[in-house]
Each structure stands twice: as C-alpha cells, then as structure tokens.
Amino acid sequence: MPVYTAPVRDTRFVLDQVIGLDRYANLPGFENATPDTVEAVLTEGGRFVAEVLFPLNQTGDREGCTRNADGTVTTPTGFKDAYRQFVEAGWPTLSGPTEYGGQGLPHVVMTAFEEFLCSANMAFQMYPGLTAGATAAILAKGSDAQKALYVPKMVSGEWGGTMNLTEPQCGTDLGLIKTKAEPQPDGSYRITGTKIFISAGEHDLTDNIIHLVLAKVTGAPDNVKGISLFIVPKVLVNDDGSLGERNAVTCGSIEHKMGIHGNSTCVMNYDGATGFLVGEENKGLAAMFIMMNAARLGVGLQGLGIGEVAYQNAVAYAGDRRQGRALTGPAEPEQKADTLFVHPDVRRMLMEAKAMTEGLRALCLWGALLVDLTHKAPTPEEREQADALVSLLTPVIKGFGTDMGYRIATDAQQVYGGHGYIAEWGMEQYVRDARIAMIYEGTNGVQAMDLVGRKLPAKGGAAIQAFFAMVGEEIAAAKGGPQAPLAESLEATLGELQGATIWLMQNGFANPNHAGAGAVPYMHLMGIVVLGLMWLRMGVAAQRQLDTGEGDRAFLEAKLTTARFFADRIAPRALSLRRELEGGADALMALPPAAFAAAA
C-alpha cells in the first residue's frame, strides 16, 4: 500500500529560508500569515490530506465515477464524506477574499497546501481546484451582484464550479466554438451546445455547480473575437441565494480515461440553459485566460504533487526491498542481499526525483508568491515586475513541471521493477494520473508556444531580459561564496538559454516555424535554468543556516548534496536542448503529410 507524508519540513524551508515569507509581512493578507498560522495550515493540512484523502486515492481510481440513468454522477465511495469534512474544516476558504467569507491568506500559503492535496488525491483535488478557478474568473470579471450571489458559497465549498471551453471539434483553437448564446428580454441568455472533457462537470459533492461557459452570442463574429463568458448554474439561484429551478444543463456521459478516475470528466449538454453574461460580450476569452493562468500554475503543481508522492514511495520501496549487492562489496553482509539503495542506477532515479521535486517546490511557491505580488506589492512597478515574471514562468511551471512529474512518476515506478506494473502497489496509477497534466489546460506544446511566441517577445523582450538580469545578479552574488560551483553551473546553463534566445530572435522572425520547432526544447531549457536558480537559492540558504548553526544539519547538508547533483547531472541537459533547438525547422517541416503514411 502506498505511503504519503506531507513534506512540511521542506515546504517550511522554502517559505522561511528561500522565499523569506516574513519579508512580506507588511502586505495585505500576509499579516495573517504568521509563522504559527503557516505552521498550523501546513501541519494540520498535511495531516488532513494524509488521513482523509490519501486513503481514498487508490479506491477512487479502482471504482471511478458512475453516471446514473437520471444523469446524476456518483463519485467514488468516501469522496462525498471526505468533501464534507474538507468543507467543514474550512480548507477551501484559505486564500479566499475575506469579504466573501475567505480567510484571505496569501496565495503562496494556499499553494503549499495545494501541493499536499495533489499528492494525496489528485482526482479529489480537482473538484475544489476547478471551483477555485471559476471563483477567480467571477471575482475578476463578474458584476458585484454576481459576486455577491455566487462567490461566498463557492469560497466555502458549498457549491462547485467548472470551466467549459472544449467542444468535440475544438480544443486549443477556441475560435471554432459552436455553442450559442441567444439574448433574452430579461438580460439573460439561452445557452445551447455541447461541451466535452468537463472536469467535475457533474457530481454528488455539492448542491449546486456553477459552470463557466464559453459561447458565441447570436450574430457575434465566428472566431475568437466572438467569444463570451457565461455563468450557467446547474440549479438557478434565486435573488436571496436560495436554490431555484434546475437549469437545462445535463451530463450526457462521462469519459473512460487513462487515469484520474475519481474525477468525473463529463460531456455537458446545454439545451437552452439560462446563462448570465460575465463582463462584456465578445470579451470572454480574456476572462477565461484569468482562470487559465491560475489553472496552469495549479496544473504545474499537480506535476510536483504526483512526482512527490511517487518519489516518496520509491524511497520506501528502495529501503525495504533487498536485491543484489553493492558494486563495491556487500553493504550488509549479514543479510542475504543489500537494499536497492546501494545500486547507483536506483540512486540515479531517486536523486533525480529529489532534485526535481524539491526544485519544483521552490519554483511553484516562488511563482505563487509572484501571483500575490502581482496584486499586493506596494508599488505599481513592483506589481508589474511580478506580473511580467510570473507570466514568463507560468508556461514553464506548467509545461516543464508536468513533463518532469510524469518522468519522476515513471522513474519511481521503475524502482519497483515488476511490482511497479501491478496495480495494487499504486505506482502505475501515479503514472496514469500524472499523464493528464501534460495535456489539459493547454498541452505542453501549447505552453511552449505561449512561452516562445507570446511571453518572450512581449514588450520587446522585457520580461526575459529582466529574468536574465536577475539570474545574472544572483550568480554574481554567489560566485564569491561557498556556493560558487552552483553559481558557475547556473552561469553555464544561463549561457545556453541566452544563446538559444538569440538564435530564436535571429531566426524565429524570418521563419516562425523555427520558433515553433524550438518551443519545447526552449521551455525545457528554461526549466533547467529556473531550477538551477532554485538550487542556487536553496544552496545559499542552506549554507547560511549551516553557518549560523540553525536548522537540521543533516537536512541542510542533503540540500547542498542535492544541489550539487543537479549541477553535475541535470544541468548538462541544457547543452543538448540548445543544440536541438538550433537544429531548426528545415528537416522537421520538409515532408509532405503523405510521406508519413505506412505502405503495406
């Protein structure tokens, strides 16, 4: 049976020593994030997910969701009761705005807790995760009346929420949306169309589900400029907040998927359902992108969360399983065999997982802090800087983070040998669950194109130049100190990224296919640099604590060793990624489609 312990110590190290949460105590919301509060959230939250949600992870996978003949959906055994406990304990409210019943804690604290949720039960986490995304969109673009009517019960978790973008003919290319919205005399709209892949589209956890739906208003342009965003409650809400009539939206079926079986992935049929415009007509895409950006950071966190729990189990197995002998001679001659820990190739996978998960944790929490600063930093300049940086990092956190999550889960499964392929051990579920994170909220290829095609050139490359300057400064600062080798390694990978950036600028404008062909290698190259930066920061922080004698010495020394492992064995990948990118699009785009067909 799988095991999971929320990595509170490591999270605290990042929050306290790397990010320095106390430096932001003067910002709104942060004043509540006292060390004691954060400690309580992480410790109690970690315990809750481990005790209540984690035991439902494997059973939820095995049982899956069931669509009943009447169109209702039953979640796996235990989910409903766990959700009730989740709501009663107030977990959904952590970072919700206080004016709508939230606790107003910083996003970065919520993010730390969210990682634990993802590790413990990703399929479960998606229910409140989608609600939070829908809430964010209403908060950003909804009217005051809409906020007052819907947000409090979404913040509390009493109601759920969803995002409805995809249709059978339209995924990435939202201009192809066919769902129609006909204006009604009372100001509402009649929504008609079919949406697919709607996570948490129908379930038995809440009395109501607030669907956010993209549709085209009658007469609107039939492209991305004609998309509007609507609130379509499953059950219409009376002005006093009580539930009214059942709306004309139903779950037509649920999908049979590779993983995340505990989450209901629905085909949603809108048959003249009553919808309420959010913001202005034809401005729906911008509103949806508010949800999408938050959601993308959340999906990156899923990569980390699954990677972490898979890694923890591989560690447990490596310590239990005895097989073969150390190459340097028996480590425990009195036993019939040594543990898997003696084998360098097992270590390779465990160290890579350790370096990646700890690096991604630092990255995700930094990204979350930047989201906070985007709204709360004292000056407009600081807010803009944070926004530019997190916009640049978002596709990396999502794309690189989930690619690594899948890799870690696959490696962790590999540590188990044949047992990793057997369902009862739980490892193969992590691989199946991790896989979706590379696909939804924009495939990782779409993330890479967002990075290379939108984020890099934005404002004349201001964000990437600011990023280069920041990394360069941190390298310079560390070069004179004991972590100079980490700084030098980062300097080398930064050089590769800068070279690749120049190559893209020189070649991508002339032939945009060069940019498209280099997008994924660039995203991974940037991932290596960003994680190198995290490891430099963690190395410097660990060294500082070691020097002052605070903290757990073994933990801090392991940080330095892992930082060195990253520099020795992961950072070199930057070299090849740049070369692959510089291989360009010529051979890649040359063949006619017919040349790909097999001939008998």
Add this chain to the structure above:
Amino acid sequence: MPVYTAPVRDTRFVLDQVIGLDRYANLPGFENATPDTVEAVLTEGGRFVAEVLFPLNQTGDREGCTRNADGTVTTPTGFKDAYRQFVEAGWPTLSGPTEYGGQGLPHVVMTAFEEFLCSANMAFQMYPGLTAGATAAILAKGSDAQKALYVPKMVSGEWGGTMNLTEPQCGTDLGLIKTKAEPQPDGSYRITGTKIFISAGEHDLTDNIIHLVLAKVTGAPDNVKGISLFIVPKVLVNDDGSLGERNAVTCGSIEHKMGIHGNSTCVMNYDGATGFLVGEENKGLAAMFIMMNAARLGVGLQGLGIGEVAYQNAVAYAGDRRQGRALTGPAEPEQKADTLFVHPDVRRMLMEAKAMTEGLRALCLWGALLVDLTHKAPTPEEREQADALVSLLTPVIKGFGTDMGYRIATDAQQVYGGHGYIAEWGMEQYVRDARIAMIYEGTNGVQAMDLVGRKLPAKGGAAIQAFFAMVGEEIAAAKGGPQAPLAESLEATLGELQGATIWLMQNGFANPNHAGAGAVPYMHLMGIVVLGLMWLRMGVAAQRQLDTGEGDRAFLEAKLTTARFFADRIAPRALSLRRELEGGADALMALPPAAFAAAA
C-alpha cells in the same frame, strides 16, 4: 478506432537495401528466404495481424484475462479463435528448425514479422513469444529425447511455453530463489515453490504449457551457482507424445496490471510438480540466459512495435484533426482551420517518432541478422564477430528501444490532445502496454549494467573496439559522398561515445559506482550512435537507389530528410548524455538513505 498497416515497404527497404539479405543467400536457411518468400511472409503476415489480431487489441485490453474458480484462465473473447487461425496458418513455425517441423527461415525474417505482431496486439504476441523463448532453451540445452518430445508441438504452436524465474522475494537477484527441486529415483525432480509474474502462465489457447522453471536442487549452493533449469509440463507427456496426467502446477491468481491485459500474468504454484532437468544441475542460469538474450531482443522489438502503431495513429489523427493555423499563414484558407500537420511542435513529435521507429527497425533487423550469423556464418571468426556484436547490441536494443517505444507512445498520445487520454481512442493503451517493456526481461537499468559492467569489459573491450572500428570505417567511406553530413554527425556522436567509454575505463575500475551511475546515460548514448549508424546506412542506401532511379522517389527522399532530422535534432543529445555520465557518482551516492525521507 485505431488503425494499423504493417509497414512492409519500409521493412523491405531495410532487408533488401540496407541489410542486403541477398548477400547471405548461401547460408543455411537463407536459401529459402527468396525475395518472393520474404514478400509473401511480410505481406500475408501483415495482412493476418492487421485483420485478425489488431481488432482484438482494444477489446482484449478492456476485457482482460479471467482466472476461473478451478484455476483455469480464460483469455479475452476472440483470442482463442485467433490463436487457432494463427497456428493453422503456420505462423509460429516460420523460423523453427526444419527437423522439428519448422520452416527454417532466418531469424531476421521472423523478426520482421514479429514486429507486426507486436504492433497489432502485444498481449497476444506474448503467448507465442514466450513459447519461442522456451523452445530456444530446450533446443540449446535439452537432451535429444526432450527435444523430440516437446519441441515439435511447441514449434507448431500446439503447446505453449513459459519462463519461470521471478519469485516474490527475488527478481533481478536470482540467487535468492527458494523454489526447490528434490531428485526422485526415476530421474525426475519434485518441484515446489511459488513463481510470480509468469506471462502466459495459464491460459486456454493450448492443450499443454511447457514451463521452464529455475529451482535449486536439494543440497545445492544457496546462491546463483545452485540454480538448475527444469521442464515442468502443465500436463505430463507420455513417451509417445500423448498427454498424460495433470501435473501439480496451478495458477494461484492473475495480476491486475497497468497494461497488456490480454496476457495472463500468473502466480504459479508448484506443489511437488514433476520436473525434468534441462542440461546439468547447477547450470540453469546459463541455460536461462539463452532464453533471456533472445527474449531481450524480442522485448526491444515490442518497443518498436508499439512505437510504430502509436506513431501511425498519431499521423492519422494529425491529418484528420483541424485546429489552428500554420504560423506562416493559413495553409488551407478555405477550411475553418488547418490540420495538425502545419504545427511545428506536432511535426517535432511525428518526425521524432518516424526517425526513431525507422531507425529501430533497421537496428532490430540488423540485430536479428547477427543472431543468424552467430549460428550460420561460414567461418568461426565471422560467427564470433557476430556474437560479440549482437551481445553488445542486445542491451541497447532492449533498453534504448523500449525507452524510445514508451517515449514515442507518449508523444503519439500527446498529438491527440485531450482525446489521447480517453480510452476509446486507443492511444493510452499503447502507453500502458509500452511501459512493461522497460521493466521485464531485466529492467532497463539492468540492461545498462549488463552493457557497462559485462559487455564493455568482455575480452578486454574487444567488442566495443570492433564496434568503434566498424562505425569509423563506415563514416570514412561515406565522408566523400553525398551523405557526408550524416557521416559527420555520426562522427561527432561517436566521439562522445568514445569519450564516455574512456571516462568509464578511467573511473569505473577505481570506483564501480561511477560505472553504475553512468550506465543508463551510456546505454542511451550508444543508442544514439547506433541509430545514427542506421541512419547513415539508410541514407547511403536511399541515395544509391535515387542515383540509379530505382525505388519510390518520394519514399527515398523522405528517408534522406528523416536522416537529416535525426542528425539535426536527435544526435545532439549525445552531448548531454556524456556530460551526465561524467557527472559521476559522487553526489549521486553521497546521501544516507534517511536523507530521502520526507519529514512532516
């Protein structure tokens, strides 16, 4: 619904133009492999697997195998009838020895057909695949009487066969085997113990199953030197070949696995079952390795087979699905969107899959030819050379081939976006099925250790030196010709491999953990070099045909483009792999196991 066409044209190109099968026509068995016969095998075989076995792939996955209360196992609907057709058409007999009812065709021809089998239905293919492995072991080490009694019905497919190595406490480390063999007065042995993960251990396809079982004879050393190999028929066979009593071997349960659901993975209980020694007591491991080596090449072929069918489907989807526009402007302005083919990142995945599958096909067929030459080359020197080379290549074909198979399947699934995650499209099954090939027959980490720890140092490094010399000669020969850029690319990657080899020699002896830590990067680096060699050979062959005006011009030009893609975008990975290897074992092995544990 997935599609599959056996890639006969490409197989013919490799056999005829790259390997030059006609040059071996004077060898035993090859005289029968006339162009017409090979064409018939590939065309008819491709048709058979596509029409009979491929339609059962998805249903077999969904239905899985069932263990009945009486211990029998029922294969998925249609498997039994398909197996009957498979046997009646004589497919199992292709490369079986003529003296036991086989057709005596070269292994390389059988291998070409096996790839199609793996693509069409890997779970099905494993039943005859295991039988062939068991047959090979009896042929190599069994007595004449054993061969006469068992082999004809195994070659025909009337009986099945299995390999029984793994036990609950013992996978890679076979010294830990507990299964006992007590000698009986009649020369037989009573076999008692539990074997797990036995593929095709029990099923309803054949009247009998010939289990090959590793066990320790009473009093034998309790380590790898005390392992013997036994034939344990499910049903005892009378001297006249008729079936006798049911033996005391039963299927205790079947595993619930990530994939290959159509194959029964059994816990086998031997309760004093009657077994017959194969070869000598305590020499079982050597006999089993004969099976293992053949099986490892076969598993590499599974990586290719799954990669190929996944790739074919990604190509089909990319042509059907319209989403977005080419970065260079609409390719088909009259349509609402362009096909996925216009997107460079989709191309990146398709071209990588094309370069990898075609490269692996050339490699697997070359490896199979070397197996033939090991037995059939005219001089002892040539036989030895072939043996040394295929021994070196086997872990690469298995380890690199299956890692790439999984990568291709994952990428092919990615091309489908969200639809790739939905079971009915069939893509997620390919990922799940491909995953096992990285684990069984020795995990890919074990393959890498076999390469670095055994194959490299064997005979003072003779095999790798011979390989370097051979590659160097082919580079030199091509450098003056039109494929010089391919030769130069290969020269660069060969340089990285040679550098890595020297590093291993200089550091691996002093500290074997350096060798262990570098094993997987080395295996992948060698994979890149070997595939580069295949692409040089294919490029030269395609150019030759283009120059003489024979062959399909578009097909040959696509070969040259794909070769260039390999050189531009895949070969550069050699750089990082060498650096990762040279990162060594210091940081990798430094942490105490406790440092890996998460702390709340």
